[in-house]
Amino acid sequence: xxxxxxxxxxxxxxxxxxxxxxxxxxxxxxxxxxxxxxxxxxxxxxxxxxxxxxxxxxxxxxxxxxxxxxxxxxxxxxxxxxxxxxxxxxxxxxxxxxxxxxxxxxxxxxxxxxxxxxxxxxxxxxxxxxxxxxxxxxxxxxxxxxxxxxxxxxxxxxxxxxxxxxxxxxxxxxxxxxxxxxxxxxxxxxxxxxxxxxxxxxxxxxxxxxxxxxxxxx
Amino acid sequence: xxxxxxxxxxxxxxxxxxxxxxxxxxxxxxxxxxxxxxxxxxxxxxxxxxxxxxxxxxxxxxxxxxxxxxxxxxxxxxxxxxxxxxxxxxxxxxxxxxxxxxxxxxxxxxxxxxxxxxxxxxxxxxxxxxxxxxxxxxxxxxxxxxxxxxxxxxxxxxxxxxxxxxxxxxxxxxxxxxxxxxxxxxxxxxxxxxxxxxxxxxxxxxxxxxxxxxxxxxxxxxxxxxxxxxx
Numbered sequence: 001x002x003x004x005x006x007x008x009x010x011x012x013x014x015x016x017x018x019x020x021x022x023x024x025x026x027x028x029x030x031x032x033x034x035x036x037x038x039x040x041x042x043x044x045x046x047x048x049x050x051x052x053x054x055x056x057x058x059x060x061x062x063x064x065x066x067x068x069x070x071x072x073x074x075x076x077x078x079x080x081x082x083x084x085x086x087x088x089x090x091x092x093x094x095x096x097x098x099x100x101x102x103x104x105x106x107x108x109x110x111x112x113x114x115x116x117x118x119x120x121x122x123x124x125x126x127x128x129x130x131x132x133x134x135x136x137x138x139x140x141x142x143x144x145x146x147x148x149x150x151x152x153x154x155x156x157x158x159x160x161x162x163x164x165x166x167x168x169x170x171x172x173x174x175x176x177x178x179x180x181x182x183x184x185x186x187x188x189x190x191x192x193x194x195x196x197x198x199x200x201x202x203x204x205x206x207x208x209x210x211x212x213x214x215x216x217x218x
Numbered sequence: 219x220x221x222x223x224x225x226x227x228x229x230x231x232x233x234x235x236x237x238x239x240x241x242x243x244x245x246x247x248x249x250x251x252x253x254x255x256x257x258x259x260x261x262x263x264x265x266x267x268x269x270x271x272x273x274x275x276x277x278x279x280x281x282x283x284x285x286x287x288x289x290x291x292x293x294x295x296x297x298x299x300x301x302x303x304x305x306x307x308x309x310x311x312x313x314x315x316x317x318x319x320x321x322x323x324x325x326x327x328x329x330x331x332x333x334x335x336x337x338x339x340x341x342x343x344x345x346x347x348x349x350x351x352x353x354x355x356x357x358x359x360x361x362x363x364x365x366x367x368x369x370x371x372x373x374x375x376x377x378x379x380x381x382x383x384x385x386x387x388x389x390x391x392x393x394x395x396x397x398x399x400x401x402x403x404x405x406x407x408x409x410x411x412x413x414x415x416x417x418x419x420x421x422x423x424x425x426x427x428x429x430x431x432x433x434x435x436x437x438x439x440x441x442x443x444x445x446x447x448x449x
Contacts, residue, residue: 055320056244056390072247073391079245079298090389092396092424093244093270094328097321101340125346132308133317134297140321140341174344 010183010201016151018043020109020181023149024050028106029099031055031141034078037109037151053105055137057096060088077137097137100144108145110138112152112177114167117213119177119189121150122169135172142173154182154211161211163187163194192216220383220430222412226256229406229434233257233371238266240327240367240398241279242374245271245298248391250375250408251278252436257373258282264289268327268367270320270394272296272304280304288313292367294320319347322364324397330366331400331429339364369402376425379409380418383427392424399429406432 003018005011011019013036021043024030031053032038041063044050052061054076061076062083070081099105112123121142125133142148152162163180180187185207186197196215199207208215223229230253233239239257243249258281265288272291273280280303282288291313296304307313318326319341329337338361342348352363374395377388385407387395399405412435 054390056247056393058390071389073389075245075247075390079247084389090387090392092392093320093324093394094397097324101321120344130309132297132305132315134295135317135319135347136295137320139319139345139347143340143343144321171345 005198005200007198007200012183013039014043016181016183019186020149020151021045024048024107026050029053029059029104031100031105031108031145033108033110033138033141034136035111037111038076038078038080040109040151053096053099054082055093055096055100055141057091057093058084058088059091060085062088097140097144100137100140103144103146105141105145107147107149108141109149109151110141112150112162113169114162114164115150115152115177115180115189116164116167117189117194119175120167121148121172121177122167123172125170127170138172142176147178148173148176150177150180152180152182154184163211163213165213220379220381220427220433222381222433222435224434226252226408226434226436227259229253229408229432230256230260230371230373232404233260233262235262236264237262237370238268238368240369240372240374240394240402241267241269242372242393242395242398243269243271243279244390244393246274246278247389248375248387248393248395249278250373253373253375253406253408253434254278254282258285258287261287263287266290266292268292268323268369270294270323271298272301272315274298274300276303283307283313286312290314290316292316292318292323294318294323317347323367324394326364326367327394327401328397329364330368331397334366336363336365338362367401369398370404372398372402372405374398374405374407376407376409378411378413378418379407379430379433380413380415380427381433382415383407383430383433384418384420384423385409385425385427385430386418386422387424396425399425404431405429406434408434408436410437411435
């Protein structure tokens with residue numbers, strides 16, 4: 001059963017994670033990026049048979065490990081101790097990334113600094129002079145997974161839209177994002193423009209105004 | 219042919235200044251900390267280190283960095299909550315960084331071990347990390363030319379070896395071990411346990427002994443609980 005969400009208020013983090021989890025088709029192989037996307041795992045219903053991939057060499061990632069269950073040899077991509085599910089598999093890094101580039105991974109869910117209307121993703125580097133860049137597996141996931149879902153706030157802390165005509169931060173991948181889940185709306189990026197699936201806590205017209213884009217209806 | 223050596227110091231003997239060292243591990247999982255400690259005692263300088271990260275806390279790779287032995291690090295994800303040793307050296311201009319997308323890092327190492335001259339990879343096309351690299355369109359998709367990363371020496375950690383160097387790993391501590399084992403002139407492996415030939419089911423060998431040169435048993439600090447099934 002699909003969860004329902006109140007359109008009169010913005011979605012909170014748990015709402016967003018629950019919504020993404022509900023949109024993942026039964027039996028998908030899925031990679032959840034570090035940080036906010038990892039929360040999606042908390043809302044994946046076990047009987048849907050979704051199998052989680054972690055870039056550091058595992059399929060069948062289980063919930064976070066606590067206490068006596070913590071094993072220093074069993075970490076996820078964020079280096080957080082996790083558990084294994086029945087039927088899990090381990091493999092080396094070359095094989096893990098072959099699963100991405102080779103088109104075997106159905107979906108990845110990533111955070112972002114910016115996404116452009118045509119699906120370019122910027123999520124690895126702010127470009128700041130003092131910032132130490134770190135890319136990890138983001139570029140491989142962005143171009144490798146069959147579908148890339150982005151989970152982010154729609155506006156930066158200073159109120160600037162993060163869904164933009166053109167990314168100003170350094171790019172992670174070109175034309176790779178298919179859906180953007182945000183607190184104020186869910187967007188499907190198509191060859192014909194940005195389609196708004198729903199808005200939350202803001203009208204469609206106000207949202208179009210703030211994003212300076214013509215939003216198509218789903 | 220693999221040789222079993224007495225201790226970690228003997229395992230890293232002969233590594234010279236200016237060497238390129240592949241070091242296994244993803245964060246702390248699979249990091250060959252005791253081999254790195256021996257490298258610190260050997261005091262070799264001017265190393266180029268390849269690892270996924272740039273050290274955690276003040277142990278292992280972080281301690282090697284702190285000891286001023288590393289000229290350059292090639293990695294995918296240096297910046298972490300506990301990468302303060304690297305952060306400080308980098309900001310002070312005391313260590314060079316080459317940032318490589320993680321899958322390219324793995325595949326470039328694998329290519330070195332597999333005798334591949336270079337390969338076209340779709341990762342990074344149109345991003346700053348592909349700038350200056352040869353680009354080609356193949357069947358309508360754009361790719362970037364990537365070159366192998368070879369090591370003079372590889373330092374990795376596995377769960378168990380037989381005396382011929384056949385290796386099994388443990389859980390996500392496997393990570394870069396198998397590809398790094400293939401890609402260096404000398405591959406040095408620290409394991410929790412060394413058994414006689416026949417002590418590992420040939421069907422579960424992950425790294426065949428042909429890729430291994432030196433083996434050293436280091437008593438596990440935290441004994442793995444469920445490793446028996448690995449053979």
